[in-house]
Amino acid sequence: MFDLRAVRFAIIVCLSCSIFVSGAALGLRDRQEANKALDMRRNILKSVGLLDESVTREQIGPLFEERMRGSVLTPDGRVVENRTPEDVDPEKEPELLFLYERIENEETVAYTFPISGKGLWSTLYGYFALEADLVTVRGITFYQHGETPGLGGEIEKPWFQSNFVGKKILDATGALRSVTVVKGAAKNKYPDELEHYVDGISGATITADAVTVLLKADLERYEPYFAKLRGGAGEETS
Numbered sequence: 001m002f003d004l005r006a007v008r009f010a011i012i013v014c015l016s017c018s019i020f021v022s023g024a025a026l027g028l029r030d031r032q033e034a035n036k037a038l039d040m041r042r043n044i045l046k047s048v049g050l051l052d053e054s055v056t057r058e059q060i061g062p063l064f065e066e067r068m069r070g071s072v073l074t075p076d077g078r079v080v081e082n083r084t085p086e087d088v089d090p091e092k093e094p095e096l097l098f099l100y101e102r103i104e105n106e107e108t109v110a111y112t113f114p115i116s117g118k119g120l121w122s123t124l125y126g127y128f129a130l131e132a133d134l135v136t137v138r139g140i141t142f143y144q145h146g147e148t149p150g151l152g153g154e155i156e157k158p159w160f161q162s163n164f165v166g167k168k169i170l171d172a173t174g175a176l177r178s179v180t181v182v183k184g185a186a187k188n189k190y191p192d193e194l195e196h197y198v199d200g201i202s203g204a205t206i207t208a209d210a211v212t213v214l215l216k217a218d219l220e221r222y223e224p225y226f227a228k229l230r231g232g233a234g235e236e237t238s
Contacts, residue, residue: 039143044068047129047139048102048110067104073097077224097221102129110138113222117214120206122146124155124214130169134226137167137179152207163198169219171196176223178216181208 038057041064045051050067051060072083075095085098102110112129124145129138142155154160164179171177177196182189183205186197200208 041068043127043141043143044100044112047112047127047141048100049129049139050102067102069101069103069108071099071101073099073222073225075221075224077226077228079225097225099222099225108132111226112138113218115140115214115218117210117217119145119147119210120152120204121148124207124210126155128215128218130226134230135168135170137164137169140164147207148204151201151204154201154204155207155211160198160201166195167198168195176216176219178212178219181212183208 038060042051042060045055045060045064045068048068050063055063070085072080072085072088073096074080075097080096083096085100088096088098090096098114100112101108102112109132110129111132111134112127114125115128116123116125118124122145124142124147126140126142126144128140130136131138140161142161145153145155147153147155167179169176169178180197181200182197183200186194186199190197
């Protein structure tokens, strides 16, 4: 026999659950966005050497505001006036580039920018920082990925990221060379060119190769602007 009361009860339960889940999602959206922004700032600070264990969650925002400056660039290396990375929607303006500077005593001492590319199982996201000379690597971070823990997932570990510090992205002629992740120990394969190579990850060749590819690709995107700064051309605006 058809039980109308049971059907009514099931409908009420389903509607109540739907309203609860939808409300929770909407209520948490602002918090999720805030956490995302905080994590982005944390990784930017880490890449330029401004984050250590003494920095608390509450200190990240003020530290970022005080010591970092963001710019928006065009693909041909021009600074977009009156724009900051925070007010650009990457989906609507995917051609624009973001660059952050670490400021000390009103001078830029390091630059950092977002890097990303396909790995073995996921897209890798991080930041890559250069010293003020725009040749020497200051640091690198990988903060979001879905690579295999203990293998490709090692890209987020300090031992891997520290290998990049001090490497050079230009060769002796001033051409862009980037930094290559090799299979095995770099010192055994390229002892005379160690400034352009870092040790790979055992059992994670595809992920390591992906880091090499994405790093070169993103450096090429920023090179028009970096070349102008190295040449003393100043910051052209649009």
